[in-house]
């Protein structure tokens with residue numbers, strides 16, 4: 001099939017790439033750009049492990065064709081804060097919010113989108129924001145607690 | 159899993175070019191909106207289009223507009239955009255209540271209402287709600303434009319009255335001319351992201367009319383004129399329930415599948431109808447549960 005040439009931004013860096021029409025964004029990000037935080041899990045939209053931000057909105061990269069992102073901006077956990085973990089990530093880490101961590105990149109991006117628009121979300125708003133991000137380890141409690149009380153300014157626990 | 163089926167990808171910048179492409183492929187191309195059904199269906203080999211035509215760069219399809227008492231939902235408008243619209247919240251709280259229970263936030267950031275009804279699965283959440291609003295689907299094809307009342311849209315599981323050479327441009331949803339209140343009750347296996355096991359959409363209008371539609375309990379969404387006739391002008395009391403139960407049994411035709419048995423679907427639909435009716439009656443007079451709260 002005719003390859004598609006796309007121009008886009010990944011983690012604030014401009015890219016130009018030839019992709020097959022059938023390449024998913026998830027495959028392109030992992031295999032062509034070497035960014036491995038989005039995970040291949042259900043591969044059908046159910047679990048949220050492949051979440052990336054597309055123009056600052058959380059989306060499922062397994063259900064998007066790479067060709068669709070021409071002219072757009074993609075952010076993964078690697079791009080949120082390139083030098084060190086973000087205050088939210090530190091907060092998650094200090095509170096042992098995750099166990100195996102497989103769900104964490106998707107969860108962090110979903111949290112990031114919510115907290116961008118709403119610094120003090122209610123428990124219900126947090127549950128809604130991450131309702132499509134499955135975690136097989138934690139039972140969600142710590143993740144939700146951290147997001148309800150994100151304490152992003154100091155990066156320290158209260 | 160890589161997609162094994164190979165296809166061409168086009169992203170036309172104008173509607174005219176999209177129409178030309180769909181004609182060139184003689185109906186063997188699929189329209190791509192949010193892709194939340196289409197990409198899965200290509201992965202599963204349920205669909206094998208020669209090309210996908212991405213409509214997200216066509217400006218007129220991205221419009222969510224309100225004029226002349228009608229909300230027009232363009233084919234590229236996502237559920238998230240509908241939920242965030244102050245106009246939709248004010249005039250169509252039922253649509254917001256329904257949109258909020260479609261999939262999860264990350265899917266709704268891509269998925270469109272037009273894509274939802276084009277997929278035409280029996281559990282599609284938009285079907286019953288569009289039915290109680292008497293919505294109209296606008297399509298354009300080689301023979302010109304057609305306006306299809308949503309009551310004639312759904313033909314069977316994954317079958318709609320759209321011709322493969324036609325593109326849906328928008329859905330027009332008229333705002334009721336009298337004071338009204340709605341309710342969408344969705345039963346899933348868990349709260350969060352699940353397809354409906356059964357759903358009920360209600361729209362009560364001041365003056366005694368209540369519109370009733372069901373989802374996931376038949377080959378297509380079902381609007382029940384018979385139940386609407388029965389309810390007309392009657393005050394809602396417990397004495398109506400036995401007759402309503404019988405009417406529900408007559409109206410819906412649920413099947414058993416991996417999400418629920420037909421018996422459970424039937425039983426729950428009766429309960430959901432009662433709770434929904436109680437809720438719309440109260441909402442109509444300004445009391446009742448806030449939109450978005452679960453009745454189950």
Ligand SMILES: Cc1cc2nc3c(=O)[nH]c(=O)nc-3n(C[C@H](O)[C@H](O)[C@H](O)COP(=O)(O)OP(=O)(O)OC[C@H]3O[C@@H](n4cnc5c(N)ncnc54)[C@H](O)[C@@H]3O)c2cc1C
Nearest residue numbers: 045189191192193194195196261270273274276282283326
């Ligand atoms: C994890 C997950 C959870 C889900 N949960 C729900 C749920 O709770 N409720 C629910 O109802 N659905 C659910 N869905 C299904 C899906 O998200 C919706 O049906 C969605 O609205 C489809 O819209 P889309 O824009 O993604 O359509 P697409 O996938 O782009 O298209 C769907 C179909 O419609 C055709 N099409 C799209 N636009 C047009 C057009 N303008 N003209 C002609 N044909 C067109 C496409 O060719 C394709 O066949 C879920 C899906 C996933 C992956």
Ligand code: FES
Nearest residue numbers: 043047048050062
């Ligand atoms: S891998 Fe994309 S949602 Fe599960």
Ligand code: FES
Nearest residue numbers: 099101135136137
């Ligand atoms: S921490 Fe293991 S899946 Fe969430």
